Amino acid sequence: MTRMLKILKKPVTCMLIAIFCGFVVSALILFATGYNPTQSLAIMFNAVFSRPKFITNVIIKSTPIILTGLSVAFAFRTGLFNIGAEGQYIAATIASTVVGISLDLHPILQIPIVILSGVLVGALWGAFIGFLKAKFGIHEVITSIMLNWTTLYLNNYVANSARFHKPESDGTYPINDSGLTMILYNWKFSEEGRSFLKNNQTLNDILLKTDLNIGFIVAIIAAIIVWVLLYKTSKGYELRTVGLNPHAAKYAGISVNRSIVFSMLIAGALSGLAGALYVTGSSSHNIHVLSMFENNGFNGLAVALIASSSPIGCIFAGLMFSGLIYAGQSLQFKTGAPSEIVNIMIGTIVFFVALTQIIPVIADKFTRRRSEHVK
Amino acid sequence: MDISNEYAVQMRGIEKSFGTYKVLDDINIDVKKGTVHAILGENGAGKSTLMNILYGMYHADAGEIYLNGEAVNIKNPSMAIKHGIGMVHQHFMLVDKFTVTQNIILGNETANAFGIINMKKARKDVIKIVEKYGLKVDPDARIEDISVGMQQRVEILKALYRGVDLLILDEPTAVLTPMEIEELIDIMRNLINDGKTIIIITHKLKEIKASSDDCTVIRKGKVIDRVKVKDESKQSLAEKMVGRKVRLVVEKTPANPGGKIFEINDLRVKCARGIETVKGLSLSIRKGEIFGIAGIEGNGQKELVEAITGVRQVESGTIKINGKEIQNTGTRNVIDNKISVIHEDRHRYGVVLDFSVADNAILENYRKAPFCKNGFLDYNARDRFTEELIKEYNIKPERCKGTRIRRLSGGNQQKLVVGREVANNPDLLIAVQPTRGLDVGAIEFVHKTLVRLRDEGKAILLISLELDEVMDVSDTISVIYDGSITGIFNQKEADEQKIGLLMAGGKENDENA
Numbered sequence A: 001m002t003r004m005l006k007i008l009k010k011p012v013t014c015m016l017i018a019i020f021c022g023f024v025v026s027a028l029i030l031f032a033t034g035y036n037p038t039q040s041l042a043i044m045f046n047a048v049f050s051r052p053k054f055i056t057n058v059i060i061k062s063t064p065i066i067l068t069g070l071s072v073a074f075a076f077r078t079g080l081f082n083i084g085a086e087g088q089y090i091a092a093t094i095a096s097t098v099v100g101i102s103l104d105l106h107p108i109l110q111i112p113i114v115i116l117s118g119v120l121v122g123a124l125w126g127a128f129i130g131f132l133k134a135k136f137g138i139h140e141v142i143t144s145i146m147l148n149w150t151t152l153y154l155n156n157y158v159a160n161s162a163r164f165h166k167p168e169s170d171g172t173y174p175i176n177d178s179g180l181t182m183i184l185y186n187w188k189f190s191e192e193g194r195s196f197l198k199n200n201q202t203l204n205d206i207l208l209k210t211d212l213n214i215g216f217i218v219a220i221i222a223a224i225i226v227w228v229l230l231y232k233t234s235k236g237y238e239l240r241t242v243g244l245n246p247h248a249a250k251y252a253g254i255s256v257n258r259s260i261v262f263s264m265l266i267a268g269a270l271s272g273l274a275g276a277l278y279v280t281g282s283s284s285h286n287i288h289v290l291s292m293f294e295n296n297g298f299n300g301l302a303v304a305l306i307a308s309s310s311p312i313g314c315i316f317a318g319l320m321f322s323g324l325i326y327a328g329q330s331l332q333f334k335t336g337a338p339s340e341i342v343n344i345m346i347g348t349i350v351f352f353v354a355l356t357q358i359i360p361v362i363a364d365k366f367t368r369r370r371s372e373h374v375k
Numbered sequence B: 001m002d003i004s005n006e007y008a009v010q011m012r013g014i015e016k017s018f019g020t021y022k023v024l025d026d027i028n029i030d031v032k033k034g035t036v037h038a039i040l041g042e043n044g045a046g047k048s049t050l051m052n053i054l055y056g057m058y059h060a061d062a063g064e065i066y067l068n069g070e071a072v073n074i075k076n077p078s079m080a081i082k083h084g085i086g087m088v089h090q091h092f093m094l095v096d097k098f099t100v101t102q103n104i105i106l107g108n109e110t111a112n113a114f115g116i117i118n119m120k121k122a123r124k125d126v127i128k129i130v131e132k133y134g135l136k137v138d139p140d141a142r143i144e145d146i147s148v149g150m151q152q153r154v155e156i157l158k159a160l161y162r163g164v165d166l167l168i169l170d171e172p173t174a175v176l177t178p179m180e181i182e183e184l185i186d187i188m189r190n191l192i193n194d195g196k197t198i199i200i201i202t203h204k205l206k207e208i209k210a211s212s213d214d215c216t217v218i219r220k221g222k223v224i225d226r227v228k229v230k231d232e233s234k235q236s237l238a239e240k241m242v243g244r245k246v247r248l249v250v251e252k253t254p255a256n257p258g259g260k261i262f263e264i265n266d267l268r269v270k271c272a273r274g275i276e277t278v279k280g281l282s283l284s285i286r287k288g289e290i291f292g293i294a295g296i297e298g299n300g301q302k303e304l305v306e307a308i309t310g311v312r313q314v315e316s317g318t319i320k321i322n323g324k325e326i327q328n329t330g331t332r333n334v335i336d337n338k339i340s341v342i343h344e345d346r347h348r349y350g351v352v353l354d355f356s357v358a359d360n361a362i363l364e365n366y367r368k369a370p371f372c373k374n375g376f377l378d379y380n381a382r383d384r385f386t387e388e389l390i391k392e393y394n395i396k397p398e399r400c401k402g403t404r405i406r407r408l409s410g411g412n413q414q415k416l417v418v419g420r421e422v423a424n425n426p427d428l429l430i431a432v433q434p435t436r437g438l439d440v441g442a443i444e445f446v447h448k449t450l451v452r453l454r455d456e457g458k459a460i461l462l463i464s465l466e467l468d469e470v471m472d473v474s475d476t477i478s479v480i481y482d483g484s485i486t487g488i489f490n491q492k493e494a495d496e497q498k499i500g501l502l503m504a505g506g507k508e509n510d511e512n513a
Helices: A002-008 A011-032 A037-049 A052-077 A085-102 A107-136 A140-160 A191-198 A201-208 A215-232 A234-244 A246-251 A256-281 A296-306 A311-335 A340-356 A359-374 B047-054 B077-082 B100-105 B119-133 B148-161 B178-193 B205-211 B234-242 B301-308 B331-336 B346-350 B357-361 B379-392 B410-423 B440-455 B467-473 B496-503
Strands: B007-018 B021-032 B036-040 B062-067 B070-072 B085-088 B166-170 B197-202 B214-219 B222-228 B260-270 B276-286 B289-294 B314-321 B339-342 B428-432 B459-464 B476-481 B484-490
Touching: A011 A037, A011 A340, A011 A359, A037 A052, A037 A311, A052 A085, A052 A201, A052 A215, A052 A234, A052 A256, A052 A296, A052 A311, A085 A107, A085 A140, A085 A256, A085 A296, A107 A140, A107 A256, A191 A201, A215 A234, A215 A256, A215 A311, A234 A246, A234 A256, A246 A256, A246 B346, A256 A296, A296 A311, A296 A340, A311 A340, B007 B047, B007 B197, B021 B036, B021 B047, B021 B197, B021 B214, B021 B222, B036 B047, B036 B205, B036 B234, B047 B166, B047 B197, B077 B085, B085 B148, B100 B119, B100 B148, B119 B148, B119 B178, B148 B166, B148 B178, B178 B197, B178 B205, B178 B496, B197 B205, B205 B234, B214 B234, B222 B234, B234 B440, B260 B301, B260 B459, B276 B289, B276 B301, B276 B314, B276 B459, B276 B476, B276 B484, B289 B440, B289 B467, B301 B314, B301 B428, B301 B459, B331 B339, B339 B410, B346 B410, B357 B379, B357 B410, B379 B410, B410 B440, B428 B440, B440 B459, B440 B467, B459 B467, B467 B496, B476 B496, B484 B496
Parallel strands: B036 B197, B036 B214, B085 B166, B166 B197, B289 B459, B289 B476, B339 B428, B428 B459
Antiparallel strands: B007 B021, B007 B062, B062 B070, B214 B222, B260 B276, B260 B314, B476 B484
């Protein structure tokens, strides 16, 4: 019993309970709307796990939201609410596309330049928000939301511009091949590659049928770097102090304003990395005219929430999120159930994550009551 | 004692636990009608909890409450008010932008059929009560414009307006000047003469002696003794409260000051609202001297500290330590020039509540060796340092370095802060209200530490709203009023009356004020 209570107090347990509750509620809703819940959930499960291709796709799709999730989580740990991840992401896709089309160098130079241009622009986007907050005290949520829309229209301007617009499409040209980051891209379409993959069903599935790229690995490395930065360095200590108590930070000789700009710079860079890796790693390697946000940044908010702003947790939350979206499409395709059911599921999970913060409190109470009985 | 209607309040066998921690254990209390009854105990003894039970904020796990000899079940504060119980909390519950009258009638408005408040009648009623008890409050003044002492009277008025017979005052003198305390005691007397009963929660012995008839001493959730106040001395009350011999007087040898080390010259600082609140302040502190600044809140103390620590811009004037000007050079430079601060509001300025004790221990030195190597934190060095502090300053619980500091008691949090600042080995230590909210034992410890540092030749600037503290601890006592130092005394020649007068804005040698 005591051991169970101890397990209940772990954050991971809360998360699992929340996810479970999310599934239960979704099952109830499926049932209420006339779909067989067990069958639907089985379809969803299969949609993710039945073929290596599916798993690979889930991993690919998780990359941007892991990174925007990291961006939001990092900012949150330092006391900032980066709702601007969406705009930073879009800004980075613009930059990477423009640079990727304009330049055509050897991949060894081209890939880093294209990615870094996105990261840099994302970082500037974030730092601008931080600067406005530090200098003029304008709340970052206000400026981020406005900047998100500004960026959306900037995206449409570039996508429609004579220089980059691809005729008879709704977007730009794709970036030059030298900037692509798919794994074994040239080899897998060569004679040699094709004949090799023919004999290996699994690899064939993973490599040939998907855009498997380096993004996920980069995202994991980024998560580890963010964790080290926050918890192992003196800079991270400083940022966390500002996040938890800016007054104490000020009196301890920490420049709160500089800290805010730096935090937003890093947060923006992370969102920017998400955008840059998306352009270089996933087809169609360009930007489109957007009528609405694609939610890669906003989904990052949910990822960070589910992960309780833990950098490493973002990897798992991002994977789960991506899996759910992927499975939702399949569910709609196979049973006709609205894909919104997945949104409900995600919403419920986020809701329960917030709710399960009280589980440790309840567990604590139980522990105390028990020890009283022992007395 | 039997249950009888001679008593305004009788509580029997009250028990209350928070989690596994038993805050109150079989408490019996008898408050006679028409008396001032003091509940004396250290912080955390359970006295506020007990009164919150009486006021319906908490529910007792066991026990009964009798009012005027009748058993009652008080479920919430509004029931308590209906039963004629009023409570003035330590932290006032007033709306800053409202006038005194508006605050008093809030929640108890008399209105006509259309829901329009009859302010005229309300104002008249308030004035009637004000005159009856000599409360001296302007019914039309806004809360934000009146002093803390006035605000307290508004709280008392609020209770009286609701027609209470029993008034509970929770640490009422914590924020008052000596004169305001005297006035409060007068008001209490007026109320008693009118047949009201007062319960006063406090750990201050002087005020109990001056105001109360009976006293119930509570220690660690148990009633230790019930006494007639006139039969007791301050010393005997203190010993009952703490449970051991205590020194009420700060023990120290005469100061042996050295050369001037810290100097402020004609300092002018504006507050956050852009109004000049430090107006040409000058002072100088010598090595091995405790320099105390007494004064009522809001006379520029806050801005003075902010200016010294580099958090606030200095308009003009100089601040020098070791001959070096440090005004407007940034907090980091101030810290590097060996100035350390023990803050008044440790939760806000002194610690990060959600950091562990260990992380709090390195708050100012996280970027210096040995805690930081090449930009990476050395957690072993941090933990070793924290363990030393825990041991040296007897911080409880002993194995707390990984616990969030939020979970430590106020006294233990302050011990860590004091230890941390002392470990900085400062040339000047600024202590702002260093004992606020601490119990007798912890206060004794903090004062001893200040004296020890002084004896080691450090300069200490003590800023406190508690005149007793400034007078007991300091070697040189000064008074701040309206942004400048209006008087400086040697500890030996300091006179409480005179200082109290200066604190209220009177002039030195002004007999008529």
